[in-house]
Amino acid sequence: MHKLVQRRATGTPEEFASQLGVSRTSLYELIDELRSRGAPIVYSKSVKTFYYKEPFDIQITCNLRPMTCQEEKKYTGGFILSRILFFRTIMDEISKVSLQC
Numbered sequence: 001m002h003k004l005v006q007r008r009a010t011g012t013p014e015e016f017a018s019q020l021g022v023s024r025t026s027l028y029e030l031i032d033e034l035r036s037r038g039a040p041i042v043y044s045k046s047v048k049t050f051y052y053k054e055p056f057d058i059q060i061t062c063n064l065r066p067m068t069c070q071e072e073k074k075y076t077g078g079f080i081l082s083r084i085l086f087f088r089t090i091m092d093e094i095s096k097v098s099l100q101c
Contacts, residue, residue: 001020001030002058004016004019004050005041005050005051005052006052008047008049008050008051009049010049010050010051011048011049012048013027013028013043013050016050031050038056039052039056039058040052040053040054040056041053
């Protein structure tokens, strides 16, 4: 989304929503969220594109850490259940593989 707005290559709202795989309503919700975070996004009817009125950049960071035992219980149903689900997923994937002799 950001790159298309930066390049002024979004097209109409309908085209932009389609490129992103969202509804027009969801597109405007995303735009409103970015605006609430300081993005100066506007739409030009003559050029038919969204663009930034002034230079704007987005930085996204992601921090990963192991889950605590308490978090694992809360989100996965506990230590045993998460291991069972993992094992079932692996076994399903292995059973899909067939070796030709």
